[in-house]
Amino acid sequence: MPPSFEVSRRSLKWRETRHLLLTTAPGALWIVIFLVLPSLYLVSMAFMTNGPYGQPGMPLSLDAFRQLAGFGFLGWSPGNLYTLLRSIWQTIVATGLVVVLSYPIAYYITTCRASLRPIMLLAVVVPSWTNQVIRTFGWMNLLAPETPLSDAAQFLGLIPEHMGLFPSSFAVTLGLVYNFLPFMVLPLYAAFEKLDTTLIEAAIDLYASPMRAFWAAVFPQTLPGLLAGVVLVAVPAFGMYVVPELLGGGRSMMIGNLVAGQFTGASNWPYGAAAALLMLAATLIGIFLLRRLGKRAGGGEEVVI
Amino acid sequence: MKRGALKRALGIYWWVLLFFLYLPLAVVVLFSFNSINSAAIFESFSLRWYYRLLANDQIMSALWHSIVLAMSSSVIAVLLGTLIGYGLYRHRRRGLGWLIVLIYLPIVMPDIVFGIADMTFFVRINALTGWLAPGLGPMILSHVTFEIPFVALIVYSRFVGLDPTLFDAAKDLYASPVKRAWHFIVPAIKPALISAFFLSFTLSIDDFVISFFTSGPESSTLPIYIWGAIRKGVTPEINAIATLMIAAVIVAAIISLLVTRRRPQTPPEGR
Amino acid sequence: MxxxxxxxxxxxxxxxxxxxxxxxxxxxxxxxxxxxxxxxxxxxxxxxxxxxxxxxxxxxxxxxxxxxxxxxxxxxxxxxxxxxxxxxxxxxxxxxxxxxxxxxxxxxxxxxxxxxxxxxxxxxxxxxxxxxxxxxxxxxxxxxxxxxxxxxxxxxxxxxxxxxxxxxxxxxxxxxxxxxxxxxxxxxxxxxxxxxxxxxxxxxxxxxxxxxxxxxxxxxxxxxxxxxxxxxxxxxxxxxxxxxxxxMGHDNLFDITSREGDLLDTPLGRLTVDTRTHGDKVLIRPETIELGEDAETDANYFTAVVRESFYRGSYIEYRLDVGEVSLRALSSNQGQKLHKNGERVPISICPEDIVTVTDGE
The missing domain is CATH 3.40.50.300 (P-loop containing nucleotide triphosphate hydrolases)
Known part of the structure; x- marks a missing residue:
C-alpha cells in the first residue's frame, strides 16, 4: 500500500470542503453583507439616541423602546399597543378568510380534468404576479366613492352618504385577502392532490355522514398543506405596508406603517428601528408557533416556502 | 346525485372567485381606455392616456430603470443562487443548518424591515466611504439578496429530482469536472434555470417596498412612480402604464403555460 | 478464503x-x-x-x-x-x-x-x-x-x-x-x-x-x-x-454427528461418501436423490414418506420425510409414475454425489 494513501484521503476531504465553500460562500456572503449586517446595524440603532436631524447617534439609551411602549411627553398612550394588536387581528382575520375561500377552490381544482389543472392554477396565481401597488390601486378605483360597490353599500346603509368603502379597516382586510389568496391555494392544492382517496371511501363507509367523513379522513390529510399556506399568508400579511397605507386610513394603520413612518416622514430612526425589531420578533414567534403546530399535526418538515 | 350538486356549486364558486381575482385588474384596464379622467364613469374608448404615457419622460425612465434592475439582479441572482443550490445538493448529507437558516432569512424577513435595514446601512456606508449612494446600484444589491433564496430552492429541488447516478455516469463516461458542469449539469437543470430567472425577474418587478427605501431621486422604478402618483392624487396615465404591466404578466403566464405543457414536471410558482 | x-x-x-x-x-x-x-x-x-x-x-x-x-x-x-x-x-x-x-x-x-x-x-x-x-x-x-x-x-x-x-x-x-x-x-x-x-x-x-x-x-x-x-x-x-x-439454493444440509473413514452419521442416517471430506455438514442436492425402483441398487438406501409433491412440468418436486428429517428431492419428468402424498418411497443417493461443506457465515 502506498504510504501517500492516507494523506490523499485527507486531501479528498479538504477538496469536498473547498467545493462546499466555492459553491455556497459567494451567495451566503452576499446575504450576510446585504441583509445580516444591515439587520445587525438596525438592531444596534434601536439602542441609539435620535439626533437633531433624525439621525441616530450616541449616547446609547433605551429611549426608543420607552417611546415604542407608549411613554411620551404627554404620559402613556396606548396608540402603539393598539397598532400591534390591530396588526395581529388583521392578520388573523385575513388568514382565516383566505383559508375559508381557498379550501373549496383547491379541492375543486383537483376534481377537474388533469389537463385543465395547470391552467386553473395559473389563473389563480397570475393576479399575484402583477405589482402589488397596481393591484391595490385597482381596489382603490373599485371602492372609491360613487362607484357601484360604494353605492350599494350606501343603499344598504353600511356607510354614510358620499363616502367610499375606503379608507377603512374593511378595505385593508379585503386587500390582504386579495393579495395572499393564491399563496394558500397552491400548497392546499398540493395536499389535495396527494390525498389518499381510498381513505375517504373507507371513512364514508365507516361514518355514514359526509361531514364526519370529511373531518375524520379528509381534513387531517390536508392539514400540513394548510399550515404551510398559513405561514405563506400570515407572515407577509403581518408585515404588509402597501395595502394599509393605500386602503386604510390613520385608524387602520398596521405595524409596517408605524415602522415606515419613522423613516419617511417623522424621521426618528432609533424609534423606527425599535418598532422594526418588535415586528421581526413577532414574525419569528409566529413562525415558531406555526411550526410547532405543524409538527404536532404530523406535517413534519413539510412547511416549506 | 348529491355529489353532482356539490360539484356544480363549486363550479359556480370557481367563476365567482375568478371574477373577484380579476375585477381590480379589469377595472384598471378598462379605465385606461377611458376618454375622460375619471375612475367612476366610463365615457368612451380612447387611447389618449397611452399617447400621454409615451410623452412622459419620467414614466419612460422609470420603465427603463425597472427593466435594468430586474434584468441585472436576476442574472446575478441566478448565478449565485444556482451555485448555492448545487452546493446544498452535493453536500446535503452534511449538516448545513446554518446555511438553510441564512437562505430562508430573506424570505421570512418582512419587506419593510428588509428595506429599512438596507437603507440605513447603505446611508451609513455612504457617509463613511462615499460608496453606495442611493440609486440603481444599491437597489440591485438588495434585489439580488431577496432573489437568491428562490433561485437556490428551485435549482436544489431540480437536482433532487435527478437520478443521482447520472453524476456517476458522467464521471464514468470520461467527463472531467469542467466538462461535467458544461455538458451535463447545466443542460440537465436548464428548465430550473429558466424558471428561476423568470421568477427572479417577476419578484424584482413586483417589489415595491424594498425598492422604495433603497432608491434615490434619479432611480425611480415604475412601482415607485405609480406609488408617488397615487399619493399625490391620481394622474390618469397610471391606468395605462398599469395596463401594460398587466399585459406583460399575462403574456408571461401564457409563455410559462406553453413551456409547462411541454414539460409537465414544473409547477407554476406564486408570489 | x-x-x-x-x-x-x-x-x-x-x-x-x-x-x-x-x-x-x-x-x-x-x-x-x-x-x-x-x-x-x-x-x-x-x-x-x-x-x-x-x-x-x-x-x-x-x-x-x-x-x-x-x-x-x-x-x-x-x-x-x-x-x-x-x-x-x-x-x-x-x-x-x-x-x-x-x-x-x-x-x-x-x-x-x-x-x-x-x-x-x-x-x-x-x-x-x-x-x-x-x-x-x-x-x-x-x-x-x-x-x-x-x-x-x-x-x-x-x-x-x-x-x-x-x-x-x-x-x-x-x-x-x-x-x-x-x-x-x-x-x-x-x-x-x-x-x-x-x-x-x-x-x-x-x-x-x-x-x-x-x-x-x-x-x-x-x-x-x-x-x-x-x-x-x-x-x-x-x-x-x-x-x-x-x-445457491441448497437446503438439504445435515449435521455430521460422527465420522469413520468414508462413513458419516447424520440425522438422516448413516451415509457412505466417496471421498474423504473434512466439512462440518453434509449437502445432498435434491436432483441427485433417486426415487422408486431405480433406488434399490444404490448404497445409501432409505425409505421416505411423500409429504407434499409439486408438479413443475419438466420435473417433479417432492418434500419427503425420512424419520424425523425432511428432505427435498427433484425428479426429472420422464413419464414415470408420480408418487402420491403419504406414499412410502424408497430413495437412494450415489456416494459420489454427496459433498460436505464447512460452516460459513
Whole structure:
C-alpha cells in the first residue's frame, strides 16, 4: 500500500470542503453583507439616541423602546399597543378568510380534468404576479366613492352618504385577502392532490355522514398543506405596508406603517428601528408557533416556502 | 346525485372567485381606455392616456430603470443562487443548518424591515466611504439578496429530482469536472434555470417596498412612480402604464403555460 | 478464503484486474469490504454474486473509481489505478438505473463518452451508428429517453458504455428492473456480445441463476469477504461453505454427528461418501436423490414418506420425510409414475454425489 494513501484521503476531504465553500460562500456572503449586517446595524440603532436631524447617534439609551411602549411627553398612550394588536387581528382575520375561500377552490381544482389543472392554477396565481401597488390601486378605483360597490353599500346603509368603502379597516382586510389568496391555494392544492382517496371511501363507509367523513379522513390529510399556506399568508400579511397605507386610513394603520413612518416622514430612526425589531420578533414567534403546530399535526418538515 | 350538486356549486364558486381575482385588474384596464379622467364613469374608448404615457419622460425612465434592475439582479441572482443550490445538493448529507437558516432569512424577513435595514446601512456606508449612494446600484444589491433564496430552492429541488447516478455516469463516461458542469449539469437543470430567472425577474418587478427605501431621486422604478402618483392624487396615465404591466404578466403566464405543457414536471410558482 | 484462491490456477493470459487487500467502510459500523484479494482475467465474464449489502456494488464502484477504498490497491492491466479518477479510467459502467441523460436523445446519450474523450464528430457519428447497428437499435436513435421501454433503455445504456471500447465493462445489476422474459433474452444477448467482443465483463447480481447462466467465473461475497471463487459448476456442486450452499439454493444440509473413514452419521442416517471430506455438514442436492425402483441398487438406501409433491412440468418436486428429517428431492419428468402424498418411497443417493461443506457465515 502506498504510504501517500492516507494523506490523499485527507486531501479528498479538504477538496469536498473547498467545493462546499466555492459553491455556497459567494451567495451566503452576499446575504450576510446585504441583509445580516444591515439587520445587525438596525438592531444596534434601536439602542441609539435620535439626533437633531433624525439621525441616530450616541449616547446609547433605551429611549426608543420607552417611546415604542407608549411613554411620551404627554404620559402613556396606548396608540402603539393598539397598532400591534390591530396588526395581529388583521392578520388573523385575513388568514382565516383566505383559508375559508381557498379550501373549496383547491379541492375543486383537483376534481377537474388533469389537463385543465395547470391552467386553473395559473389563473389563480397570475393576479399575484402583477405589482402589488397596481393591484391595490385597482381596489382603490373599485371602492372609491360613487362607484357601484360604494353605492350599494350606501343603499344598504353600511356607510354614510358620499363616502367610499375606503379608507377603512374593511378595505385593508379585503386587500390582504386579495393579495395572499393564491399563496394558500397552491400548497392546499398540493395536499389535495396527494390525498389518499381510498381513505375517504373507507371513512364514508365507516361514518355514514359526509361531514364526519370529511373531518375524520379528509381534513387531517390536508392539514400540513394548510399550515404551510398559513405561514405563506400570515407572515407577509403581518408585515404588509402597501395595502394599509393605500386602503386604510390613520385608524387602520398596521405595524409596517408605524415602522415606515419613522423613516419617511417623522424621521426618528432609533424609534423606527425599535418598532422594526418588535415586528421581526413577532414574525419569528409566529413562525415558531406555526411550526410547532405543524409538527404536532404530523406535517413534519413539510412547511416549506 | 348529491355529489353532482356539490360539484356544480363549486363550479359556480370557481367563476365567482375568478371574477373577484380579476375585477381590480379589469377595472384598471378598462379605465385606461377611458376618454375622460375619471375612475367612476366610463365615457368612451380612447387611447389618449397611452399617447400621454409615451410623452412622459419620467414614466419612460422609470420603465427603463425597472427593466435594468430586474434584468441585472436576476442574472446575478441566478448565478449565485444556482451555485448555492448545487452546493446544498452535493453536500446535503452534511449538516448545513446554518446555511438553510441564512437562505430562508430573506424570505421570512418582512419587506419593510428588509428595506429599512438596507437603507440605513447603505446611508451609513455612504457617509463613511462615499460608496453606495442611493440609486440603481444599491437597489440591485438588495434585489439580488431577496432573489437568491428562490433561485437556490428551485435549482436544489431540480437536482433532487435527478437520478443521482447520472453524476456517476458522467464521471464514468470520461467527463472531467469542467466538462461535467458544461455538458451535463447545466443542460440537465436548464428548465430550473429558466424558471428561476423568470421568477427572479417577476419578484424584482413586483417589489415595491424594498425598492422604495433603497432608491434615490434619479432611480425611480415604475412601482415607485405609480406609488408617488397615487399619493399625490391620481394622474390618469397610471391606468395605462398599469395596463401594460398587466399585459406583460399575462403574456408571461401564457409563455410559462406553453413551456409547462411541454414539460409537465414544473409547477407554476406564486408570489 | 484460502481454498477459494486455490482454484485460481496460473498459466492463463495476463491478469486484467488485480485487487489486493481492499478494505472499505462507510462508518465504524458499516463495513462494506473486509480485505478482498481477487484477480479477474482478461476477456472473462466475471460475476460478483451475493445478497444485498454484501459489498458487491461497493467493489464495482471502486473498480469504476466512483468510490475510493480505505486500504488496498487496484490494478488494471498491470497499472496501479487506485487513485485514478473515474473519468481517466478506461472502464465503463452499465448502471442499475441505466442513468441515461434525460436532456439528451438516444444518439447523443450513446455519443456522450466519445464526445467527452474528444473524438472528432465524424468519427463519433460513425461509431455511434455502428454500435446502434450492432445492438439493433438504429430506429431509436432520434428518440427521447422518456419515450423508451425498460428493455430499450437497458440496451442503450449498454451501447453507451460499449461504444467507448473500454478495457473492462462493469455491469451493476443491469437486468434487475426487467420482467422475467426480457431478462432471459438479454442474459443470452449479453453473453453473446461479451464472447464476440472478447472484453472483460464484471457483472454484479444477487440472482444465482443469472450468475450461473452467464459467467465464466463467479465470486460469492458476503459481509465484505469473498466466500467462494470458482466456475459456476464448482460453486454449485462443491460450495465452499454453508453460506454459499444456502445462497445457491441448497437446503438439504445435515449435521455430521460422527465420522469413520468414508462413513458419516447424520440425522438422516448413516451415509457412505466417496471421498474423504473434512466439512462440518453434509449437502445432498435434491436432483441427485433417486426415487422408486431405480433406488434399490444404490448404497445409501432409505425409505421416505411423500409429504407434499409439486408438479413443475419438466420435473417433479417432492418434500419427503425420512424419520424425523425432511428432505427435498427433484425428479426429472420422464413419464414415470408420480408418487402420491403419504406414499412410502424408497430413495437412494450415489456416494459420489454427496459433498460436505464447512460452516460459513
Amino acid at each position: 484460502t481454498n477459494a484462491l486455490a482454484t485460481d490456477d496460473a498459466g492463463r493470459p495476463a491478469p486484467s484486474i488485480t485487487l489486493e487487500g481492499l478494505e472499505k467502510s462507510f462508518s465504524r459500523d458499516v463495513i462494506a469490504l473486509d480485505g478482498v484479494d481477487l484477480t479477474i482475467r482478461a476477456g472473462e465474464f466475471f460475476t460478483l454474486l451475493g445478497p444485498s449489502g454484501c459489498g458487491k456494488t461497493t467493489l464495482l464502484r471502486i473498480l469504476a473509481g466512483l468510490d475510493t477504498a480505505n486500504k488496498g490497491v487496484v490494478r488494471i492491466g498491470g497499472h496501479d489505478v487506485t487513485e485514478v479518477p473515474p473519468h481517466k479510467r478506461s472502464v465503463n459502467t452499465v448502471f442499475q438505473s441505466y442513468a441515461l441523460f434525460p436532456h439528451l436523445n438516444v444518439e447523443d446519450n450513446i455519443a456522450f463518452g466519445l464526445k467527452m474523450q474528444g473524438v472528432e464528430k465524424d468519427d463519433r457519428q460513425r461509431r455511434v451508428r455502428e454500435m446502434a447497428e450492432f445492438i439493433k437499435l438504429t430506429p431509436l436513435l432520434g428518440r427521447r429517453i422518456d419515450q423508451l421501454s425498460g428493455g430499450q433503455r437497458q440496451r442503450i445504456a449498454l451501447a453507451r458504455a460499449l461504444v467507448c471500447e473500454p478495457n473492462v465493462l462493469l455491469l451493476d445489476e443491469p437486468l434487475s428492473a426487467l420482467d422475467a422474459g426480457l431478462r432471459g433474452q438479454l442474459q443470452v444477448e449479453l453473453q453473446r456480445i461479451q464472447r464476440r467482443l472478447g472484453m472483460t465483463f464484471v457483472f454484479v447480481t444477487h440472482d444465482q441463476q443469472e450468475a450461473m447462466v452467464m459467467s465464466d467465473r463467479i465470486a460469492v461475497l458476503n459481509n465484505g469477504k469473498i466466500q467462494h471463487l470458482g466456475t459456476p459448476r464448482e460453486i454449485f456442486e462443491r460450495p465452499a461453505n454453508t453460506f454459499v450452499a444456502r445462497f
